[in-house]
Amino acid sequence: MATTAASVTDTCLRAQAAARELAAVPSTVKDAALEAIAAALVDRTPEILDANARDMEAGREAGLTTALLDRLQLTEARIAAIAGQVRDIAALADPVGEVVGGERLPNGLDLTKVRVPLGVVAVVYEARPNVTIDAAALCLKSGNAIVLRGSSSAARSNAVLATIAGEAATAVGVPDGAISLVAGGGREELAELATQTGVVDLIIPRGGEGLKNALKGVATVPVIFAASGNCHVYVDATADLDAALAIVLNAKTQRPGVCNAAETLLVHADAAPAFLPRALAALRDAGVELRVDGRTRTLAGAAVAADLLDAADEDWDTEFLELTLAVGVVDSVAEAVAHINRHGSGHSEAIVTGDVAAARLFERAVDAACVYVNASTRFTDGGEFGMGAEIGNSTQKLHARGPIGLRELCTTKYVVRGDGHVRS
Amino acid sequence: MATTAASVTDTCLRAQAAARELAAVPSTVKDAALEAIAAALVDRTPEILDANARDMEAGREAGLTTALLDRLQLTEARIAAIAGQVRDIAALADPVGEVVGGERLPNGLDLTKVRVPLGVVAVVYEARPNVTIDAAALCLKSGNAIVLRGSSSAARSNAVLATIAGEAATAVGVPDGAISLVAGGGREELAELATQTGVVDLIIPRGGEGLKNALKGVATVPVIFAASGNCHVYVDATADLDAALAIVLNAKTQRPGVCNAAETLLVHADAAPAFLPRALAALRDAGVELRVDGRTRTLAGAAVAADLLDAADEDWDTEFLELTLAVGVVDSVAEAVAHINRHGSGHSEAIVTGDVAAARLFERAVDAACVYVNASTRFTDGGEFGMGAEIGNSTQKLHARGPIGLRELCTTKYVVRGDGHVRS
Incomplete structure (x- = not known):
């Protein structure tokens, strides 16, 4: 279930505990959870539209531009499209457990390099509430717990979406805490999230230059900045x-x-x-x-x-x-x-x-x-490149360069199996 | 040739220009340069020993511990061993140009993901002068220009070693500026090096916690911190x-x-x-x-x-x-x-x-x-894992986890070939 009342730190610690369980959850369970999320989004559309209407009303009162209001608005058709994307992500190959290399070493040790989830991924985003579900689905599929931090203008929509996703996922066996939304869209919450060293493994900002600069100033955990493209x-x-x-x-x-x-x-x-x-x-x-x-x-x-x-x-x-x-x-x-x-x-x-x-x-x-x-x-797009969905596009050279898909949301682990081998 | 008089910024800009040429230099030339470096180290051993003797003398006067003096000291045998390591690196497979993935997309575009050098790698290290050559050889083999910043206690040894390596490499066709040493072991030079955003692609510190903390405070370019191991x-x-x-x-x-x-x-x-x-x-x-x-x-x-x-x-x-x-x-x-x-x-x-x-x-x-x-x-060691040499060991999850070898000193590039394809 989505957390909206706990502190940012508590939410992240719960996410870390969930991530350690989720890393071992098989694809069948993760895919069933994605299917359950897609179904719940459709079933609970009135609830989502109601919350979104209140965000829209507050947005109009606050004088948001037409463009921003359009980004914020959900409709039955848009919700159906979001559910469809979740099903598309379920249909992708699971990156976790993929053997990316390995050999028998001369001393007889069997070395295997295997893809494993990063752990806890935080996604910080601006008005679009669909990111709540897109990002949660990509992280779930790749075995990562997600901590979402949306903008305050979409707070009600995001809260309902995260709750629906969290409830649907835990109902089919995904660990509680795997999908969380931090309450509060302020700079203090952002700073608290961006300094969870050893708990949050990666932050991905999805927004404009203001958001990037706010993160650059405070983040101590790794950040992959979405690209600008000249x-x-x-x-x-x-x-x-x-x-x-x-x-x-x-x-x-x-x-x-x-x-x-x-x-x-x-x-x-x-x-x-x-x-x-x-x-x-x-x-x-x-x-x-x-x-x-x-x-x-x-x-x-x-x-x-x-x-x-x-x-x-x-x-x-x-x-x-x-x-x-x-x-x-x-x-x-x-x-x-x-x-x-x-x-x-x-x-x-x-x-x-x-x-x-x-x-x-x-x-x-x-x-x-x-x-x-x-x-x-x-x-240049994860979908066009056959990677399925993407969570952004990287122009940095380390870790991920180009579309950030499911594989790029993972790290690797060496598993080395021996018969009592010691180093001489 | 090694640069010892230019400013840190100038040195890094020269390295970037060299890196862009070096990325296209074939393995045969890089391997010939490594062989030339190994030979020059042996040929010019007296010069190296002379510079090292002056560092040792200054170290004794400065009251360095026996352990630090031992790390600093070079001998004919140690120089021969360093030259041997350079030849071992030459014998490894070139990571540059390795195709790591790709497919024909449904629209007929041919997508190829290929390994390419990072560009400019800076290595910041403490007393051991052998790092000068080890790191330069690994970067050269992986097509990266290197900017070295050693400690002041090994300044004379490092300068001679970097000069020898740079001269030997350029003599066989490696671009001038591919191997550089920045003069000055102070915190100001470190900060200048660590803020070369867009010029230096990666900094690898090889040293203790003090060095790591000094870098953490100032670096704006990506850093891979060598691991601590509990x-x-x-x-x-x-x-x-x-x-x-x-x-x-x-x-x-x-x-x-x-x-x-x-x-x-x-x-x-x-x-x-x-x-x-x-x-x-x-x-x-x-x-x-x-x-x-x-x-x-x-x-x-x-x-x-x-x-x-x-x-x-x-x-x-x-x-x-x-x-x-x-x-x-x-x-x-x-x-x-x-x-x-x-x-x-x-x-x-x-x-x-x-x-x-x-x-x-x-x-x-x-x-x-x-x-x-x-x-x-x-x-856990690049040599034991069949990766040849390593430049350190990473416990971070992004980019490189485990031994940092030649592949980990690279990034990737997507090359997409079409017949006038446009997106609909």
């Missing part, structure tokens, strides 16, 4: 220009507010005269604001000239997250790579090329989580 | 008592000052009457100070009674790192597991048992990097 599409001299145009349009416009959307287009000087007039017109027609360097402006052609803005230095470093694109011309793959390694955030970077050597250089030299050859940056 | 041997009811005795003696006495030595012996009550008198006498005869609980004292027998001390509460949490052992009696495997999970540091834990169910419970429920069944904890 992503590039580079159109090489030998690119198929139709493919290049489709990829640029997709990477920029298909969903501009997400971290794997493109923010800068780089074009090789040899392709620029044919490509730029066409591409810039298409982008403009798609509603994209274009901030261009001098060479781009020269080659853009008269049809779009009036619609171009001059790129400022900071535009090359900006994650616009809206229909704005910086555009520049380069003289080589190497120059494109250097630009990307200097300005990019190491998220997702694409080359469009017909040249094997260019592709090979780009793949190797670009320092990013995901490098694309002749494909849109928009594919 | 390791246990649990002798189960069904243990082969001869094997149990051999394992306990080995785990405690074979090299008591290291992190994988045992600090606590737990004995099942059913085995205790037969095992304890014999084991305690053998441990005492091996020079081990015994700190025991009440039940152990009762069962120990007259022959050792006079040699037993009462265990204090803090003894169960202490990494003695010397010939001292806490000893307790438990009533079940579950009680042993609970004790270990409460008091252990998650390093290396052993059960001695003849019972399959007990072994299985212990393997699963103990939360540690390495769990042993019928073997000594002393095997």
